[in-house]
Amino acid sequence: MEPPAPALASRYYFLCLFLFSVISLLSPVTSSDAEALLKLKSSIDPLNSLPWREGSDFCKWRGIKECKNGRVTKLVLEHLKLSGTLDGKTLNQLDQLRVLSFKGNSISGPIPNLSGLINLKSLFLNNNNFSGNFPDSIASLHRLKVIVLAENQISGPIPISLLKLNRLYLLYLQDNSFIGTIPPLNQTSLRFFNVSNNKLSGPIPLAPALIRFNTSSFSGNVALCGEQIQNLCNNTAFGPTAGPAYPTTPRSKAKSKRSKLIKIIAGSVGGFLLLCLICLLVLCLVCKNRGKKRDNVRIKGKGVVAGDNGGAGNGGNVGGGGGGMGGNNSGTQGGFSWEGEGLGTLVFLGAGDQQMSYSLEDLLKASAETLGRGTMGSTYKAVMESGFIVTVKRLKDARYPRLEEFRRHMELIGRLRHPNLVPLRAYFQAKEERLLVYDYFPNGSLFSLLHGTRTSGGGKPLHWTSCLKIAEDLATGLLYIHQNPGLTHGNLKSSNVLLGPDFESCLTDYCLTMFRDPDLIEEPSATSLFYRAPESRDLRKPSTQQADVYSFGVLLLELLTGKTPFQDLVLEHGSDIPRWVRSVREEETESGDEPNSGNEAAEEKLQALVNVAMACVSLAPDNRPTTREVLKMIRDARAEAQASSNSSDHSPGRWSDTVQSLPREEHLSI
Numbered sequence: 001m002e003p004p005a006p007a008l009a010s011r012y013y014f015l016c017l018f019l020f021s022v023i024s025l026l027s028p029v030t031s032s033d034a035e036a037l038l039k040l041k042s043s044i045d046p047l048n049s050l051p052w053r054e055g056s057d058f059c060k061w062r063g064i065k066e067c068k069n070g071r072v073t074k075l076v077l078e079h080l081k082l083s084g085t086l087d088g089k090t091l092n093q094l095d096q097l098r099v100l101s102f103k104g105n106s107i108s109g110p111i112p113n114l115s116g117l118i119n120l121k122s123l124f125l126n127n128n129n130f131s132g133n134f135p136d137s138i139a140s141l142h143r144l145k146v147i148v149l150a151e152n153q154i155s156g157p158i159p160i161s162l163l164k165l166n167r168l169y170l171l172y173l174q175d176n177s178f179i180g181t182i183p184p185l186n187q188t189s190l191r192f193f194n195v196s197n198n199k200l201s202g203p204i205p206l207a208p209a210l211i212r213f214n215t216s217s218f219s220g221n222v223a224l225c226g227e228q229i230q231n232l233c234n235n236t237a238f239g240p241t242a243g244p245a246y247p248t249t250p251r252s253k254a255k256s257k258r259s260k261l262i263k264i265i266a267g268s269v270g271g272f273l274l275l276c277l278i279c280l281l282v283l284c285l286v287c288k289n290r291g292k293k294r295d296n297v298r299i300k301g302k303g304v305v306a307g308d309n310g311g312a313g314n315g316g317n318v319g320g321g322g323g324g325m326g327g328n329n330s331g332t333q334g335g336f337s338w339e340g341e342g343l344g345t346l347v348f349l350g351a352g353d354q355q356m357s358y359s360l361e362d363l364l365k366a367s368a369e370t371l372g373r374g375t376m377g378s379t380y381k382a383v384m385e386s387g388f389i390v391t392v393k394r395l396k397d398a399r400y401p402r403l404e405e406f407r408r409h410m411e412l413i414g415r416l417r418h419p420n421l422v423p424l425r426a427y428f429q430a431k432e433e434r435l436l437v438y439d440y441f442p443n444g445s446l447f448s449l450l451h452g453t454r455t456s457g458g459g460k461p462l463h464w465t466s467c468l469k470i471a472e473d474l475a476t477g478l479l480y481i482h483q484n485p486g487l488t489h490g491n492l493k494s495s496n497v498l499l500g501p502d503f504e505s506c507l508t509d510y511c512l513t514m515f516r517d518p519d520l521i522e523e524p525s526a527t528s529l530f531y532r533a534p535e536s537r538d539l540r541k542p543s544t545q546q547a548d549v550y551s552f553g554v555l556l557l558e559l560l561t562g563k564t565p566f567q568d569l570v571l572e573h574g575s576d577i578p579r580w581v582r583s584v585r586e587e588e589t590e591s592g593d594e595p596n597s598g599n600e601a602a603e604e605k606l607q608a609l610v611n612v613a614m615a616c617v618s619l620a621p622d623n624r625p626t627t628r629e630v631l632k633m634i635r636d637a638r639a640e641a642q643a644s645s646n647s648s649d650h651s652p653g654r655w656s657d658t659v660q661s662l663p664r665e666e667h668l669s670i
Contacts, residue, residue, distance in 0.1 A: 033072045034058040036093035044084040044107060050077070071096040078103040078124075085109035092116025103127055103148070111154070113137040122146035126172065134159050134178070145169040145502070150194070152176050158183055158195070169502065173198065174220075182224075185209045189501055192419070196220045203233045208388075214417075346437075347407075348426045349414025358384055360428070363437070368392070375528060375539075376491070376512050381440060390425070393436040395515055406434070406515070413511050416484070420477030422498055422508035434515075438508065446470065446497035446505060450562055464605045467559045468638040470497075471609060473505035475631040478552060482545050482627045487511050490543035492551035493531045494558055513543045530554065530565040535621060546621040549630060553616025556609060557581070581610055608637035 037058055041050050052061045059067035065074035073096050082105040091100075095116050101124035110132030111125060120141050126148045133156035138147065144165050150172045157180035158173065168185070170192040178198040184205035185193075193213050197220035204210060204218060204226030215229045225233035346360040366382040373379070377396040383389050401409075410427045417423055428435040450462070462470070474497060481487050489496075490513035498506045516539060529537055533550035536543060554565050560581050612633050618624045625633070 032093055033070075033096075036090050037061070037064075037072070037075075039090045040087065043087050043090070044082045044105075045080075046083060047081055049080040049082065065099070068096070073097060073119075074099040076101045077105070080105060082107055086112050088112025088114060088116075095119065098122070100124070111135045111138075111149075115140050117141060118143070120144055124148045125152070126150040128152055130154055132156075134173075136161055138162075139164050141165070143167065145189075148172045149176065150174045155179065157181075158200075160184075163187075182210070191501065193217050200224055204228050346426055346428045347410070349410065349424055358386070358388055358390075362386065362388075363390075363392070363428070366390075372495070374495075374509075376509065376515065389440040391438045391440045393438065393509075395434040395436065395512075401514065403429070409511070409514060410436075412484075412487075416481070416511075418477055418480040419500075419504065420473050420506050421480065421510065422506045441498040441500060441506065443499035443501070443503060445495050446499065447494040447564075449499065450494060450558065451564065462559060462562075464609075464641065467556075467606065467609055468634065468641060470505045470559060471556060471612070471634045472631070472638055474507065474552065474555065475627065475634050477505075477507040478548060479627040479631050481507070481510055482548070488513070488543040488545050489548050489551070491528075492548055492555060493528065494555060494564075497555075533621065534619060544621070545627065546624050549616050549624045549627060550618075550621075552627075552630065553613045553624075556613035556616065560606065560609065560613070581606075605637075605641040608640070609634070612637070 034054070038052060038054060041052055050062055052058070058064060059070075059072070063075060063077040063080075064072055065076050067073060072094055075094065075097060076099065078101055082102065085108060086102075089112075091112065091114060093116070094100075095118060097117050097120050099122045100117065100120060101122075103124045104127045106129055107125075108129040108131065111130050111134075113135060114120070114123075115137040118141065121143050122145060123138070124146075127150070130149070130152040131154060134149070134154060136159055138144065139159060139161035142165065145167050146169055148170070151174070153176065154173075155177040158178050160183040162168065162171070162183055162185065166187055167189055168187045169189050171185075171190065172192070172194045174194045174196040176198055178195065178200055180200065181202040182195060182200060182204055184207045186207045187209050190209040193210065194217045196216065196218060200218075200221040201223030202225070204224055206227065211228065213228060218224055218226075218229050225231045346363060362384045363382065366384045368380040368382050371379045371381050371391070375396075377394045380392045380394065381389065382392045406429065410424075414424050414427075422438050422441065424436060424438055426437040428437070478489060478492070481489055487510075489507060489510045491509050492507070496507065496509040498508050500506050531551045531554050533544075533547040535541070536547040536550075558564060612630060615623075615625050615633075616630065
């Protein structure tokens with residue numbers, strides 16, 4: 001008896017499906033990404049610098065930094081002598097790209113339409129021969145955070161459509177031929193900006209996003225003016241002016257001279273009268289003040305922030321914002337109450353850095369929330385009536401050092417600008433008060449990332465990729481400080497490392513140890529003490545760069561183990577530190593929360609970092625490596641680890657794709 005027709009059809013269907021599956025498995029794997037890459041190579045690689053071969057695994061090709069689910073997500077083709085022009089249609093087929101870099105080649109022609117790269121976060125086309133206008137298609141990539149088009153031949157205006165990129169973090173357009181005005185960029189996420197050496201003109205917008213940048217971001221544009229470059233604009237210089245429609249006659253020239261003379265005389269008389277009026281007003285004010293008692297002026301906000309006696313912490317503070325290990329983080333609310341003999345001055349540091357964003361009056365009226373208390377003073381989150389947020393550090397010793405020495409040191413610290421440092425924006429000084437103003441970092445501190453709300457300091461070790469990334473960030477920032485003669489951090493610990501908008505690690509509370517009055521020094525907490533090198537645990541001794549290296553080593557051990565140094569880790573574990581690190585991480589494995597995501601080779605990748613930590617915590621200062629040597633060791637370890645890993649090694653969701661594997665820029669590092 002023959003089977004029913006439907007059953008027979010079903011058998012044929014499954015048989016065909018099985019045969020199709022077998023054929024698919026036996027056939028060579030093809031990918032639209034592989035085809036697009038080979039087509040891209042044919043248009044820009046005349047010297048055959050890219051050893052890409054059809055039929056091989058394209059995810060292992062040179063320059064393919066990451067693949068996910070069989071799609072290319074990071075394409076980095078730098079310094080490969082590539083030339084020719086880019087084909088937008090081919091590039092747009094790689095629609096899963098997060099990072100795209102052609103840095104340091106000789107690619108020419110206009111930048112193509114890239115609107116198909118809807119997932120792109122970082123674009124590096126710098127140091128090529130691109131020409132034409134800034135493509136509007138870039139502004140349609142709503143996930144884009146980093147745009148680097150520097151050192152090309154791009155012309156035309158900078159499009160105002162860039163305002164649509166609400167995640168924009170870095171924009172480098174220097175060394176091109178851009179014309180016109182700078183658009184009023186208003187993205188609060190914008191942290192790095194450079195349009196120097198172009199042909200831009202007109203006033204620099206006073207948008208909050210642009211006010212933070214100094215002269216170096218705008219230099220080489222002779223027709224630019226504005227607060228940021230300390231070149232005030234002439235209100236009529238950039239407006240339409242009507243010129244004469246006929247040649248000027250000698251008679252009209254004579255009239256013009258008489259008119260100018262009259263104006264000069266009138267202006268001089270008016271200026272003299274104004275000067276007399278000002279002198280009269282000053283005299284009245286002096287007489288009025290003499291009639292009052294010469295008491296201290298008390299400046300009051302909406303309330304009073306609790307003094308340093310209340311809710312003492314355990315030594316952690318949050319110099320630049322965010323949560324930290326500072327003991328009492330209960331969020332004490334109020335307004336600042338600052339006392340001094342006469343009104344002090346709020347001094348902004350850097351050329352125009354946020355100078356127009358707020359005034360002393362705005363700061364005095366701000367509501368305040370306690371973030372932490374430590375050996376140097378208390379730290380507050382200050383929210384102004386405009387909604388602008390800064391972090392204010394109130395120094396304990398308001399009379400030490402002397403006024404002029406304090407001012408000079410503030411000017412020195414205020415010039416330090418680096419992606420891995422929390423910038424000091426301003427300081428306030430009166431007789432009884434000293435305040436430091438920093439950017440606010442809402443993502444908290446490295447301490448809070450490691451330990452959360454645990455007061456015991458028993459956190460969880462991070463994935464190896466995160467350990468290496470954080471270590472490189474910190475070493476880069478520390479080297480930048482140490483390159484300035486005589487400067488040290490002096491208080492390096494996990495609560496003094498803040499997490500930026502893309503979770504990059506930034507040092508705060510740096511270069512402040514000279515503000516400790518040696519006659520009023522208190523004993524540090526246990527945790528603060530054991531970050532310090534043995535030779536620096538007496539706080540009366542000056543901080544040294546070798547002591548900073550020791551603290552860095554202790555911080556590395558905290559990263560690797562999740563353990564806060566409540567005791568001297570070096571004396572306790574000595575030469576057994578590597579075994580101790582392994583045992584701590586193995587405990588996490590047994591508890592079912594493996595920091596290495598099941599990768600058995602991860603501990604080998606971490607061994608290099610353990611070796612760096614061991615070198616840093618040498619008891620003899622002269623045996624410790626320099627900061628530059630530390631950074632080189634970490635970068636070598638990270639490069640080797642990434643070269644031997646695959647995409648499954650990356651810590652899921654811990655760090656932004658943009659930050660974790662960005663091609664390195666000279667101006668973003670030492």
